[in-house]
Amino acid sequence: MNKFLSANIITSTISIATPLFIAALGGLFNERVGIVNVGLEGIMLSGAFTSAVVSYYTGSAWMGVVGAILIGILLGILHSFICIKLQAEHVVSGVAINILAESTTIFLLQLFFGNKGQTPTVTTIGNLGSKLDSIPILGVLFHNMSYITLIGIVLIIISHVFLYYTKAGLRYRSIGENPYAAQSLGIDVKSYMYIGVIIGCAMAGLAGSYLSIGMLNVFTKNMTAGRGYIALAAVIFGRWTPLGSLLASLFFGYVMALQISTQSLAIPAQVVEMFPYIATLVVLTFAYKNAKGPAHTGRPFINEK
């Protein structure tokens, strides 16, 4: 039993899941308002890079976090402008962001540090340590948990409350389903869309920061390694809900953690890599009745006025 649920594995799971569920939360905020965002990968990478660089130059990891969020907001403005104002294909914009992020980060890496592969080591966010030991039972879990993970969990809770218990949340969800209905009821669809995309991308940036200043203490080129796409899978697998995204990410993270720590299980790394995608496809194909997500996602909102 211990082999599958050792403290090591739990810590690993949470660590692997963190960038996933935070990025997934960002992705779902985009989709819930009708915008497809395959650029999560690029935004995460940009966030990872920015937080490492800022942390390096300021010596403060928290400033790094702020930097990552800011770059997320910037890219969110770009994506929302292209998708909403110019009504271009969402996927193309996302692809553009990914390519831009990849090339720009390497370019700047060379420029700032004269190094193609990675930054020098930087200050990290650090773990909670014994700060929350007072919480019964769960207190132990927080020992090795990064601050960013905690922020992420708080964001999940806030998002859940927002989407399902507030006025604005109801309206927010309606836009991804049927923006015309929302408009006919006097809701300012465009504003929600812009704000939603920008906030979602900010979260993706935050998710990226965990990679360079949470999990590791360095930025290496292309370090996202497809996590942005796994996050997309998590959104779908988690049925476009905050809690679902968290659970899906934990599930994916668990499988990956298992593979890393238990060599005797001998599941090759690549199979584990495939797992989230196959799992998502299987679930989409066989289990969900109408797993299409918010009904209007990906389609342009044409303002008849």
Added chain:
Amino acid sequence: MKQGGAILSAKEVEMMSYALEVKGLKKHFGPVKANEDVNIEVKEGSIHAIIGENGAGKTTLVRNLCGLYQPDEGEIKLFGQPQKFKSPQEAIEKGIGILHQHFMLVDAFTVLENILLGSEPNSKLILKKDLGRKQVEKICKQYNLEIDLDATAGDLPVGLQQRLEILKILYRGAKLIILDEPTAVLTPQEVNSFFQIIRDLTDNGCSVIFISHKLKEVMEISDYVTVIRDGTSVGTYKTADVDEGFLASQMIGRDVSLEIEKPEKKDFGEVVLEVEDVTTKGDKNSQNLRNVSFDVREGEIFGVIGIAGNGQEELIESVLGFNEIENGKIKIFGEEIGDKGTLNFRERGNIGCIPSDRLKEGLVPDLSVLDNSYLGFQNDEAILNKGFISKAKVEERAQEIIDKNNVKVSDLRTSILNLSGGNQQKLIIGRELLDDPKLIIAVQPTRGVDIGAIEFIYKNLIERSQQKVAILLVSNELEEILSLSDRIAVIFRGEIMGIGKPDDFTKEEVGLMMAGERLAEGGSSHERCNG
């Protein structure tokens, strides 16, 4: 047949208080006069119907009233107060509620969520569902509307979805409710419950505007009726003072009378198109064909007339082989077309088709005039050279089409959108008729086309019929059908109400058939047909 009662007497006018007064409403979209000088007065607490054909301007009028459009000219008074709605939100606040023809529901939300969306009960941040629930339940009780507030909107049957839309309106305190073609999607049973709901609404002090082109229902439920034709209000009547035949004749028909010389025809030849007891079972319930039978012979122009949306689409699609026939047979040139819905209809013989919507069905807007000139004929030897499309041959053919049909176009390579509607139509007709087809299917051939082009098209069709071509003509224009056709059939809800020579019926009788009444043998007494 009853007529008149057209103008409400001055005394009656004085005594009323109006929910809505519309004076001189005008809304143009460029050259298109969607609404021109519309005048309507809706008495408080009444059920007021607005009828008109598709494209007559009803939808534009509705959108002007609910704040989606702003009228170019004219005055709107709501409960005596002049109003200028800049947005749907404003109209909602002032007490207008619209039941759209196409529901504006969030399928994934519950009934309650759909009702509350956008007008959630007063609070800063939190969604007060319980408070909202209580408010909605009160309304349900007041208006006698039963519905499960926790059901998922997308799973509800159409009748209940409509009820949900009505609740949305009532929840926002609407006092004037506009229903846009509400019964289009309902079964006959649902229609009855729906009418009861409307009566309950007015009993509770609401005023209702009922927009429709279904004359029977209008007769049954409304107190007053206004006819809209060609963007203008033609007259307002007390429903009790008129009947369907009169309304039908007011709704349809162009004011333009064209001189059509129809030469005497003696013999028609072989049967080219045979429709035998055809019934279809598509999704659009009200449009399905029911035991439709008729045939079209060589040299004959067979006209099918009906109010739009009564099965003409199904009929054309069945004849062209686009959909499956549940029962019956269709034979073209003696061969059954079978149920291979995907077979190219042109392979069945020399057939030309002028579809009802030229930009959606007859042309590809993004392609040039040249490329559109052989749409449907891309497999023809006439434009191919060893299997490849020959630019030379295409140009030659295109030029022939243009010359023979007087199509005004400066450059063949320009986008088809640069042509006027009439010229686009002429291009389509020229294309379809170039190979001298033996069967022509023409649907609304003169819709949106200028006078000159109309005359040309009529002349063309008559000439062809003299060359022993069989022509199936489907149109909403009564004049057109009556003057061109050798025989006509009236279609209503997918059924043929009557077939005969144009001279066999009076215009009013045709109108009645279009409204769903069958003529008894001998013609004088009218029998109602079962819905």
Added chain:
Amino acid sequence: MKDVMDKTKKVSLELLPSLLAVISALIVGTIIIILIGQNPMAAYKAMFKGAFGDMRAFGNTLQRATPYIFGALSFLMAANGGLFNIGIEGQMYIGAFLSAIIGFSLTGVPKFLHLPLTLIVAMLGGMVWACIPAILKVKRGVHEVIGTVMLNYIAFALTGYLTVHVFHDPGLVAQTFEVSQSSILTELVATSKLNTGFIISLFLCVGLFIFLYYTPWGYGIRVNGLNSTASPYAGINPKKVMMASMVASGAISGLMGAERVLGVYHKFIHAFSPGYGFTAIAVSLLGKNHPLGIIPAAILFGALETGGSAMSIQVDVPRELGLILQALIIVFIASAQFINKKIVAMNGEVR
């Protein structure tokens, strides 16, 4: 004379978004170079020379352009049929891997048999991989963007697994055995790795051009992509045509992978693609989804890669500038799509 003027005007208007995108990217690039304290003119000059300066450079550029030609053709085949194929990357990996397998598992087979066989298998692989999301969509309502994105990654990981654990050429690099000589696409320009696959791609461009614009089937595909409502009235079967264009698209993606393996690497290398399948989408847009138009677009992208490398040797500007320029062009061309809509609206309807 007016005719020529009109035609020139029309063609220029058509090319406007693409030209604007490239020029805008170059302007931003100039700004970046200035910001890092270098001379833009020198940088661009070095870039140009690096891309087109001599035979070898040009050969390199064309070799780099080849996957973009194939990829753009794949995308435009689907696009002209009305579909959005973002699964090109995955289909390419499958085609590449299969070509490697057929390549190294057969020996002693004459080239005129071995090579075509390899290419055909690669195309079949791409076709199958393209059909999966199509079938999932039709049968199970799985959204095609989701389906293709998932399958991209599955292809990537699957081929990776097979490369590392099954067909691994012993050593540190994650690559398969080398393919037999009889399946190699001959190199055209020494050391550039430009191979006969490039010639194939050009033939494919011309072939598809003729197909789409001069055959009844191509006409049918285009009509269906532009206005599928008119298809039945024009004797075109929408479903058949859509499937056909998707299948063709998949086949071309498979070929794209095969060229890399058989012509450049001579083996399958795990993760060899820097995202060709995605960048190719932008190349296609830049070339207006036209089989001939994408050729200059692909060459431009190839030039940015080789030029970038050469430039970084001459001037102190990181070679990634070339990639950044690519990315900027992509952002701009994605944004510029609306210009076409504006142009149509401007020409208006003459009633």
